Amino acid sequence: MSSVVDPFNKFSYMESGSQRQHFSPYADNGGSVVAIAGEDYAIIAADTRLSSGFSIYTREQSKLFQLSEKTILGCSGCWCDTLTLTRVLDARMQMYYHEHQKLMETPAVAQMLSTMLYYKRFFPYYVSNILAGLDGEGKGCVYSYDPIGHCEKSYFRAGGSAGALLQPLLDNQIGFHNMEKVTVAPVPVEKALAILKDGFISAAERDIYTGDSILIKIITKDGIKDESFQLRKD
């Protein structure tokens, strides 16, 4: 800041006692998403708390959106953007289906989502997206995004308000990072589920935007299985 008196200082023209209300087109509605992919499965889970500031809007809002029989998107961040993005995404899935007479494969959805996010580069959807599903060969895959469309493929990812709390646990327990004398092998679905639940329990302890319960969707070639798990509600 310069020491010269700035005639255009944003406070100088405001009248004292002005009742002008601030407007921001974005809100942080919190929420966390975790996805883990294995050899023949992909699981994706999100907490069900929708909040803003210190108030909880609802304790039972699903943040998982099924895009096809083997692709599910998890969204957290600005809820109004999530609603809009998933609506457009659903429409694009249908258009693809009717144009090509087949369901869009997960890698194709992943690319489309990246393009759709970047299309709004200068007025972004403020959403942290994680896409999980089975690819063309039936292998589990996870794609994660930043709000403007950067996309990365991986086997496990945590995102959202408690992303920074959950990711290190996954790095260690699923990715075996910095572990000695371990055989790096894909984790079975039961192990992945247990780690995921433990992670959410811990995240709910420290992150006020994560809690109430989690919805888990397990994607295999036989279909999608739903599971729910209660978290602390304070």
Next chain:
Amino acid sequence: MACGTPHDMFSANPLWHNGPIPGGFYNFPGSKTAPLYSGAQRFHTPVTTGTSVLAIKCDGGVVIAADILGSYGSLARFRDLHRVHKINENTVLGVSGDYADFQHLQQIIEQKVISEQCLDDGFALKPRSLLCWLTRHLYYRRSRYDPLWTNFIVGGIQDGQPFLGTVDKLGTAYEDDHIATGYGAYIALPVMRDELAKAKQSGQPISKEDACKVLERCMTVLFFRDARSFPKYEMITLTEEGYEHHGTKTVKANWEIAHMVKGY
């Protein structure tokens, strides 16, 4: 700001102290050519406003309540302003926030209802459709940086099931079995959640009468603590039996202990 570039949440930090910002225009001499905050703010601020709306799902329907005050800043200006409206036989709409913005939308919604009736196909606007339309409209306006400063609660019966949903000025929408806007979200919602949790524990959905009683209590508490509230409020129920306006009620305020409050 360092070099005449407005620094907002999207821009990167300066490369060094008073230095250029990556991706920003570097104003070399460092003198100002244009005022920093000259951009006109296109959005308006709320003028005549309504405070909280409360609503809960009950056995076979919904109950919704709001006081009848239109505030003009801190002035209690309009004292007979109805904020809960019947849209059609299966939908009610409660509004808080800017009343002018609401009236603008009300005209559009009324025309939608009429157009739907004219089709005479036996279908009517359903609550979920109305909420969806409101969400899209409010999101569109927030994206234009010209928001409608309102907060809606849509209640009704959809396919024989009670429906309750809300949307705010950004287009943030969700459904729940208990919703409160404005100050009610801080003061009334915990009371409502408590009562509904008790009902859930008993295994029975809360009856219409009990739901009315809960909202009555909430309106009283709100009147005591919300400075923009009013003792007169209206309560509306919409159940399988139909729409029922319970008239304008008055909060039975008890200020007997007020004289004991001292120290400030």
